[in-house]
Structures are given as C-alpha cells and as structure tokens.
Amino acid sequence: xxxxxxxxxxxxxxxxxxxxxxxKKNVKLKLKNENNENxxxxxxxxxxxxxxxxxxxxxxKRQYNVKDFVVYPKHGVxxxxxxxxxNIGQIEIHFYxxxxxxxxxxxxxxxxxxxxxxPISSINQINKCVSILKSKPKVKRxxxxxxxxxxxxxxNSGKIYELAEVVKDLNKNTDIIADxxxxxxxxxxxxxxxxxxxxxxxxxxxxxxxxxxxxKALGRTQNLEEN
Numbered sequence: 001x002x003x004x005x006x007x008x009x010x011x012x013x014x015x016x017x018x019x020x021x022x023x024k025k026n027v028k029l030k031l032k033n034e035n036n037e038n039x040x041x042x043x044x045x046x047x048x049x050x051x052x053x054x055x056x057x058x059x060x061k062r063q064y065n066v067k068d069f070v071v072y073p074k075h076g077v078x079x080x081x082x083x084x085x086x087n088i089g090q091i092e093i094h095f096y097x098x099x100x101x102x103x104x105x106x107x108x109x110x111x112x113x114x115x116x117x118x119p120i121s122s123i124n125q126i127n128k129c130v131s132i133l134k135s136k137p138k139v140k141r142x143x144x145x146x147x148x149x150x151x152x153x154x155x156n157s158g159k160i161y162e163l164a165e166v167v168k169d170l171n172k173n174t175d176i177i178a179d180x181x182x183x184x185x186x187x188x189x190x191x192x193x194x195x196x197x198x199x200x201x202x203x204x205x206x207x208x209x210x211x212x213x214x215x216k217a218l219g220r221t222q223n224l225e226e227n
Contacts, residue, residue: 064080064083067080069120070119070120071117071118071120072100073156073157073158074156075105075107076103078101080096080097083095096109120202121202126198126203129163129164130213133164133167137168138169144181144184151166151170152187154166160195166188167188167192167195170184170187170188196210199213
C-alpha cells in the first residue's frame, strides 16, 4: 500500500511539473505573440505618413502703379493714369483711373474689384501669339450666328491666346471687302486691333512695325487701313 501511495505521489508531482511547464510555455508563447503584435502595430504606425495640415498662404492682391499698362477684358489695353480715393457713403474707396486710348475712354475700377484686370502679356506670350497667327485656321461648319457669338466671347474674355485664335480663324489673307461678310470683318478688326494694342504695349515698337509683324505672320497680302 505504501509503495502504491508513493507511486501515486510521484505521478501527481510529475503531472504538476508538466502542467507548470506547459503553463510557462503558454505564458511565454502568449508574451511572444503580444510582442510580435505590438511590433507589427508599431511598424504599421511608422509606415503611415504623418498627415499635416498645410496652411494656405494669404493671397496678396496685385498692386498696379501709375503708367502701368493693364488689360480690361471688355475694352482691351489701357494705361493707369491715377490711383485715387473717394468717400462714398462714409466708406473710403480706392480706385484706378484707366485710359483706353483706342476708345478714348476713361474707366474707374475700384481696387477691390481689380480681379477684372490683368497685367499685359510677357514677351514669351507674344511670341506664342505669333505662332498661333502663323498656324492654319480652324474651319467650323456651324451656323455663323453661333460662331460669331463664340468669337465675341473669346474677344471679351481678356485672354490673349483666344484673341490670337479669333484673328487667325477670321483672317482671309486679304483686305478685299468682298471676301468677308460685314459681321466677319467687324469681328476680325475688333480682335486684330485688341491684339495689336497689346503687341505695341509689350514690344514697345511703333504701330506700323507691329502691323507689319502681325500681317507677316498672317500672310496678308496688303496692310490693314489705318483708322
């Protein structure tokens, strides 16, 4: 009996030891898994780029000075003759006085509405316009009334490339009136004069020299009559 009891005790001790070893192994495995999970979480966190909010820079309003040339889309190139202020309804308003030589017109444009203005083009933009004038005109088969509306919108957009496209598309390589309808000629001359004014302001050459430059690019056989 004593021998049996001793065997049972030994067996129970062995079982408890095994159980303890198993528990330790389980604990170690658990800790190892947790460490691996933490490492993967940390690595994922490190991989994710940190998103930072970028503050927009305050947009500064462009300031024009007296004698600066500017373009007012509906009237073309003008020259700032004065920067003045006036009190209207107890509010002090600053504005530009802009003289449009072609139309003999003086515009008053509040400075806080100067988004309507743009500076005159650069030399590179003028050279790009010359390239446009040299290119082939686009032939559209839509009704003239619709095309005329599109051309007029381009002329009044204030965008110099669109202006050059109108001149190029309506150019007939001649000044013979029979080759153009009255409305075509009116739109062509309007666009041509607008573009010519900007060429003069940028290139700082005489109107005659600008006219020769433009007519050469357009391949016109005769010069436009001076108004």
